[in-house]
Amino acid sequence: MYKSILLAMLGAVALNAADVREIREDIEIPYISYDIKMGEHFDAVQTNCLTCHSFGYVTNQGPQSKEQWRKKVEKMVVHFKAPITDADSADITEYLFKHYGNGQEK
Amino acid sequence: MERRDFFKKSLVVAGAAAIGTSLEAASLPKDNAKVSNIAFPQKRPMITYSDRPPLLESTRDVFSQAITPNDQFFVRWHMPEIPTHVDLNTFRLKVNGEVKKELSLSVDQLKHEFEAVEFTAVLQCGGNGRSAFTPIAGGIQWGNGAVGNATWKGVRLRDILERAGIKKEAGWVGFNGMDNASYYETPNFVREMSLTELDDHVIVAYEMNGEELPYLNGFPLRLIVPGYYSDSWVKMLSNLTLTKSYQKLFFMDVAYRIPDNECECEEPGEKNVKTKPIKKMNVKSIIGYPTNNTVVYNNSHVTVRGVAFDQGKGIRAVLVSVDEGKTWEEAILHKDTLGRYSFREFRYSFKPTKFGKQKIMSKAISKSGEEQPLAENIKWNHGGYKYNGVDVVTIEVV
Numbered sequence: 001m002y003k004s005i006l007l008a009m010l011g012a013v014a015l016n017a018a019d020v021r022e023i024r025e026d027i028e029i030p031y032i033s034y035d036i037k038m039g040e041h042f043d044a045v046q047t048n049c050l051t052c053h054s055f056g057y058v059t060n061q062g063p064q065s066k067e068q069w070r071k072k073v074e075k076m077v078v079h080f081k082a083p084i085t086d087a088d089s090a091d092i093t094e095y096l097f098k099h100y101g102n103g104q105e106k
Numbered sequence: 107m108e109r110r111d112f113f114k115k116s117l118v119v120a121g122a123a124a125i126g127t128s129l130e131a132a133s134l135p136k137d138n139a140k141v142s143n144i145a146f147p148q149k150r151p152m153i154t155y156s157d158r159p160p161l162l163e164s165t166r167d168v169f170s171q172a173i174t175p176n177d178q179f180f181v182r183w184h185m186p187e188i189p190t191h192v193d194l195n196t197f198r199l200k201v202n203g204e205v206k207k208e209l210s211l212s213v214d215q216l217k218h219e220f221e222a223v224e225f226t227a228v229l230q231c232g233g234n235g236r237s238a239f240t241p242i243a244g245g246i247q248w249g250n251g252a253v254g255n256a257t258w259k260g261v262r263l264r265d266i267l268e269r270a271g272i273k274k275e276a277g278w279v280g281f282n283g284m285d286n287a288s289y290y291e292t293p294n295f296v297r298e299m300s301l302t303e304l305d306d307h308v309i310v311a312y313e314m315n316g317e318e319l320p321y322l323n324g325f326p327l328r329l330i331v332p333g334y335y336s337d338s339w340v341k342m343l344s345n346l347t348l349t350k351s352y353q354k355l356f357f358m359d360v361a362y363r364i365p366d367n368e369c370e371c372e373e374p375g376e377k378n379v380k381t382k383p384i385k386k387m388n389v390k391s392i393i394g395y396p397t398n399n400t401v402v403y404n405n406s407h408v409t410v411r412g413v414a415f416d417q418g419k420g421i422r423a424v425l426v427s428v429d430e431g432k433t434w435e436e437a438i439l440h441k442d443t444l445g446r447y448s449f450r451e452f453r454y455s456f457k458p459t460k461f462g463k464q465k466i467m468s469k470a471i472s473k474s475g476e477e478q479p480l481a482e483n484i485k486w487n488h489g490g491y492k493y494n495g496v497d498v499v500t501i502e503v504v
Contacts, residue, residue, distance in 0.1 A: 027147040057156040
């Protein structure tokens with residue numbers, strides 16, 4: 001009886017060895033909470049800018065001019081096909097410039 | 107340049123933020139980003155820029171050794187949706203397009219039906235060091251740590267394509283990985299390579315430093331293109347497609363490009379600059395020890411350690427200066443055992459003899475004579491690519 005348990009265990013070990021995998025289940029990517037400045041038009045950011053990447057990705061580049069922010073939003077629409085209305089784009093630019101801007105128009 | 111003139115300039119560079127220096131020049135990349143207290147799967151806590159997509163940077167101290175441990179290796183994805191599970195029983199690498207016979211290969215088949223090749227090569231993001239540029243160049247504001255060196259084991263791409271049979275009309279091979287954009291219309295991260303660029307060092311790797319690839323570095327298969335920046339090294343590679351001609355691709359035609367002129371530079375706001383893909387890496391050294399603000403005793407022996415690399419010409423020398431760049435001395439290069447695409451370790455011992463701040467600078471020179479420029483001599487480009495300024499750390503002597 002002991003012997004058969006031992007054999008069963010050995011069998012299990014051998015099976016594992018044939019399928020050496022570090023990870024068997026899903027990996028889980030943790031969520032990071034970012035400091036977000038609340039203010040007018042943040043809702044437009046929330047609806048339009050957080051589907052493809054996190055907020056941290058948006059603000060990572062530091063303060064930008066209004067023109068730079070406008071171009072960034074435009075890039076999302078033109079190159080990455082983000083479905084964002086012109087009105088929302090303008091609001092988002094306002095919000096980003098106000099809270100993550102460098103004070104300069106250009 | 108006059109020596110005194112240079113001395114003055116290097117002092118300006120020392121104020122890392124360097125606001126007020128010439129607009130188009132670079133300063134030093136930032137080196138004070140905090141390690142997150144959250145660890146990502148299979149990784150130790152690293153400098154973390156974003157969770158979706160995951161963007162993780164190695165700290166400077168990692169660069170005092172030739173091989174970068176898998177759990178400290180930088181991570182850069184483009185798309186938020188990356189598979190969080192890959193079942194090797196069903197995973198297949200597909201080969202199709204202009205081939206005589208389509209293939210669908212399991213990782214097991216790659217391991218057992220093809221000749222295994224193994225070599226060590228540096229993987230570096232084209233935007234590594236981007237935070238050095240003023241005005242801010244678009245993209246992640248990496249410090250020095252979007253680079254690593256590993257030993258990759260896998261199968262020659264050529265062998266896989268030959269098993270499928272390359273039709274004579276085929277001119278290009280496209281690579282697609284399993285990461286996806288949230289919208290189906292967003293361009294996928296697909297890459298292409300001309301078959302003329304294909305050499306035996308391009309491999310499909312299933313092993314990294316003797317372990318399976320970490321998920322975040324592209325499990326189960328990753329394209330290895332030594333000497334090239336990492337935008338060519340497609341992760342979670344699942345598809346090889348041969349085509350007659352080049353297909354238009356966002357991530358090749360718009361992103362990862364630099365001005366097509368000698369200085370690879372442009373004025374901020376300049377229009378209609380002709381561009382080219384970033385492709386091959388330039389020469390670089392990184393000091394791994396000491397790190398900024400390390401405290402050492404006066405008159406003690408300090409051994410500086412770091413790594414140097416280029417696109418595969420090999421490293422001829424690393425020079426170190428401990429007097430603000432006035433004089434340079436050759437560091438000792440570690441034996442060249444890992445091959446020309448690898449980090450080459452260097453070390454340099456000196457005795458600080460003055461109290462206070464002490465600068466240590468390192469400059470690599472490749473076998474083809476390419477030399478690392480001073481940060482202040484690097485001109486701006488809009489993507490903030492290919493920064494390779496002389497490395498500088500400042501320590502405290504007490």
